[in-house]
Amino acid sequence: MDATEPPPPPPAWLARSLEDFLAASASGSPTPGGGSVAALVAALAASMASMTAAFTAGRKKYAGVSEEINFQAEIFRLRGGRLAARVDGDMEAFNRLAAACALTISQASWLLEPT
Numbered sequence: 001m002d003a004t005e006p007p008p009p010p011p012a013w014l015a016r017s018l019e020d021f022l023a024a025s026a027s028g029s030p031t032p033g034g035g036s037v038a039a040l041v042a043a044l045a046a047s048m049a050s051m052t053a054a055f056t057a058g059r060k061k062y063a064g065v066s067e068e069i070n071f072q073a074e075i076f077r078l079r080g081g082r083l084a085a086r087v088d089g090d091m092e093a094f095n096r097l098a099a100a101c102a103l104t105i106s107q108a109s110w111l112l113e114p115t
Contacts, residue, residue: 013087030098034089039083046080 013021021040022086025032053073056062062069 013091014084029054031091031094032087033090035094036087039086039090043080043083043087046076046083050076050080 013024017042025037050073053069057066057069057073073108084106
């Protein structure tokens with residue numbers, strides 16, 4: 001790779017197995033690191049909250065708050081998706097930072113380009 005070119009995108013970790021993610025997280029590689037792990041854990045937490053809402057919605061006992069439950073389930077679903085995207089996003093940010101640290105200012109013009 002030419003030092004003036006952006007690094008290649010990281011692998012799409014959510015398309016890989018959890019076993020692969022755990023092995024990579026435990027390896028000596030800097031990615032996936034703490035940010036990616038935190039994003040994955042937060043995305044899982046959001047999915048569990050969405051699951052709880054799905055189990056609760058439609059039950060007679062909660063009929064009075066059914067609309068709110070459905071609303072919150074959608075919020076958790078959307079936020080979970082955004083958090084899941086941060087798994088790869090954190091690695092991409094780290095890779096860009098690491099590449100920038102290895103470049104001189106004149107070589108780093110691609111870092112200023114919007115992604």
